[in-house]
Amino acid sequence: MNRYVKTALLAGAAWSALSTTALAQDAETTAAAAPQDATNIGEIVVTARRRAEALQDVPVAVTAFTAEALENKGAIDITELARSTPSLTLNSARGSNSTLISFIRGVGQQDPLWGFDPGVGLYIDDVYVARPQAAVLDIFDIERIEVLRGPQGTLYGRNTIGGAIKYVTRRIGDDPEISLRGAYGSYNQFDAVGSISGPVSDTVGISASVARYLRDGFGENLTTGTEHYNKDVTAARASIEWTPADALFFRLAADYVQDSSNARHGHREFAPILDDEYDTRAGAGDKNDVETRGISLTGEYTVNDMLTLKSITAYRDGSTRGNIDFDNLPTPTLDIPAQYDDDQFSQEFQALFEGDRWSGVAGVYYLDATASGAFDTVVGAFNLTTLTSGSVDTKSWSAFGDFSYDVTDQLSVSVGGRFTHDEKTGTVFRQQYLGIRSPFFGNAAAIPLGAPRTNYTDTREFEEFTPRVSVTYEISPDLTTYASWGRGFKSGGFDMRGDAVLYPDTVNGYDPETVETIELGLKGRLFDRFSFATAVFDSSYEDQQITTQYPAGATVASVVDNVGSSSIRGWEFEGSLRASDNLVINGMLSYIDAQFDEFLAYIPTGPLNTTCPLLVGCFVDVSDSRNFQNTPEWTGSISATYTHWLEDGSTLAFTPSAAYRGDYQQFETPAPLLDQEAYWMYDASAVWTSASDRWTVGFHGKNLSDERYKTGGYSFPGAATGNSIIAFYGAPRTFTFRVGVKF
Structure with missing residues (x-):
């Protein structure tokens, strides 16, 4: 009970001040136009609860970005959402150009290895994307992007214990349209995007988009002479929409991404250190190729005014081939060549209900997915060389429902739940060889060193019920408050790196983890000039899955275990103020207090082990010396858009912005050479739009102070591993000039 009381008290002061102001707003109204931005919650319609609702009415912490708002900011890919979304961390994975690492409110998964599930769910048009490879989606041909914070275990289910990101593409309009967009910028950046859409008959419409992104490297591989941190990406989408009758709608959509950018090897943070953070001396090779494809069929049948039936059938697959040079040296001191493959089939059926005072959605979901791969750990x-290979087959089904009832014109209650059953079959193989690289990666002369260290196949099943309850109260037509409680669930699995010699229990796998969150929120508009959303939350994180890697003799060992529990509390605010007819000010601020209550770290065997018996490892509670990774205590941003109307009817909008991220760690264990200190990021955009909205011309500056900030890293100290402490950095200062035209 104390937990609920504390959360309520934390919200009290802010709620009373804002609600008192709102009750007086009827006496002072204005005809000013509503600001068009992510925080203009009264104007944006979202599908956070799998049904179309005004953002103000949704009892969920949601940030929604329209295509127009993202274009005006010059946003390139979805990682830029973290600059203006509370409690969100989005980065490219360590050593990757296009693999997504995401954390919301301290919950996520940094390890993109096959078999490890993300903690934040990514959806493309309601299709769950099971793997993070090629998930750093470039922003083109979209309608909006929604970021749902907190566990979404009822309606989204799989691996959304931190939240969900919904990438919503554009639907085909009633009129034909062709759009072209080109950009040129720093480091010889060249972007080209072309789209065509429109009806081909009274019942059929088609659309197609192709995007090409090229950029020279921010640095150089001084060993091979190739570019480092470059970009070479091709992406495409196409869809066909068919409306054979007023009550029927079908959409067949496909997407494709190929990332041929050079491998990213990072920057040594321990001697020898290169002056430029984007340079490397890696000798492992620059080959990198990532490819993903997806196809989906959505069907909707409006039975009557009260019932709509929906089906979503989808298939996706992908492959990754690459190298990471952990030592950043010409010699193979610690090199990791790797390959991943994955495929997934999913089927979802939904029934959407709508009555006079009630609405809801119910359905069933099925997923059949396989993720496999292999990598060498080369210790020159x-x-x-230690070869690690294997696969995880996942079969998951669930049944869910969420219903809302308007008790009065002001009071609404929602109740939902989801039952999930997962079956996972893991195969793990780990073998050491004498020689540089294993036969799997081209060295046929490598000699097996003894029996395999790990060689097993096992199957485990996991079940969980994740309920959610919320109460919404409309204080006034422009102000809504809500309280919610919900659970999220991420199933257990098998450690693909597990070494059964060093840690025999690895063959048993690890258990599921859960997050339980209570949240109090307030959304609305004040004086027709200020829209806002704020929330406080309190999360209990149980059986947390943590990956720990450490040098073990002549190789690198891994342990994945349910280390214990933690408490996560925080406050979030985002708002938009129309200061004048020309000026709109947007901002957000979030605070997170994330603490481990218990952290059972595995202490391996070895001569330096003074805590446990020398022949048997053990678990020790080290919660006092561990902190959450990728979770700064404070994040915030502020921007101002000044729009000037020219005599010919065109507009010129200027948007400077500043974003702040507090200190954060790359791992739960402090790593002074890798952990990132607090920093500010400054951007600015100027966009001209013709009176007909046909032409747009933009100039965008990113990271204007040229801040060098770390987005990831690896830490393998010791002579055997070449003191391989490497960091990966975000983009430096860049300028981009863009031109767009519509026909």
């Missing part, structure tokens, strides 16, 4: 000092 010992002429030793």
Whole structure:
């Protein structure tokens, strides 16, 4: 009970001040136009609860970005959402150009290895994307992007214990349209996007988009002479929409992404250190190729005014081939060549209900997915390679429902739940070889060193019921408050790196983790000039899955275990103020207090082990010396858009912005050479739009102070591994000039 009381008290002061102001707003109204931005919650319609609702009416912490708002900011890919979304961290994975790492409110998964599930769900047009490879989606041909914070275990289910990101593409309009967009910028950046859409008959419409992104590297591989941190991406989408009758609608959609950018090897943070953070001396090779494809069929049948039936059938697959040079040296001191493959089939059926005082959605979901891969751990000092390979097959089904009832014109209650059953079959193989690289990666002369260290196949089943309850109260037509309680669930699995010699229990896998969150929120508009959303939350994180990697003799070992529990509390605010007819000010601020209550770290065997018996490892509670990764205590941003109307009817909008991120760690264990200190990021955009809205010309500056900030890293100290402490950095200062035209 104390937990609920504390959360209520935390919200009290802000709620009373804002609600008192709102009750007086009827006496002072204005005819000013509503600001068009992400926080203009009264104007944006979202599908956060799988049905179309005004953002103000949704009892969920949601940030929604329209295509226009993102274009005006010059946003390139979805990682830029973290600059203006509370409690959100989005980065490219360590050593990757297009693999997505996401955390919301301290919950996520940094390890994109096959078999490890993300903690934040990514959806493309309501299709769950099971793997993070090629998930750093470039922003083109979209309608909006929604970021749902907190566990979404009822309606989204799989691996959304931190939240969900919904990438919503544009639907085909009633009129034909052709749009072209080109950009040129720093480091010889060249972007080209072309789209065509429109009806081909009274019942059929088609659309197609192709995007090409090229950029020279921010740095150089001084060993091979190739570019480092470059970009070479091709993306495409196409859809066909068919409306054979007023009550029937079908959409067949396909997407494709190929990332041929060079491998990213990072920057040594321990001697020898290069002056430029984007340079490397890696000798492992620059080959990198990532490819993903997806196709989906959505069907909707409006039975009557009260019932709509919906089906979503989808298939996706992908492959990754690449290298990461952990030592950043020309010699193979610690090199990791790797390949991943994955595929997934999903089927979802929904029934959407709508009555005079009630609405809801119910359905069933099925997923059949396989993720597989292999990598070498090459330790040149010992002429030793450890091959790790395997796969995880997942079969998951669930049944869910969420219903809302308007008790009065002001009071609404929602109740939902989801039952999930997962079956996972894991195969793990780990073998050491004498030689540089294993036969799997081209060295046929490598000699097996003893029996496999890990060689097993096992199956485990996991079940969980995740309920959610919320109460919404409309204080006034422009102000809504809500309280919610819900649970999220991420199933257990098998450690693909597990070494059964060092840690015999790895063959048993690890258990599921859960997050339980209570949240109090307030959304609305004040004086027709200020729209806002604020929330406080309190989360209990149980059986947390943590990956720990450490040097073990002549190789690198891994342990994945349910380390214990933690408490996460915080406050979020985002708002938009129309200060004048020309000026709109937007901002957000979030605070997170994330603490481990218990952290059972595995202490391996070895001569330096003074805590446990020398022949048997053990678990020790080290919660006092561990902190959450990728979770700054404070994040915030502020921007101002000044729009000037020219005599010919065209507009010129200027938007400077500043974003702040507090200190954060790359891992739960502090790593002074890798952990990132607090920093500010400054951007500015100027966009001209013709009176007909046909032409747009933009100039965008990013990271104007040229801040060098770390987005990830690896830490393998020790002579055998070449003191491989490497960091990966975000983009430096860049300028981009864009031109767009519509026909």
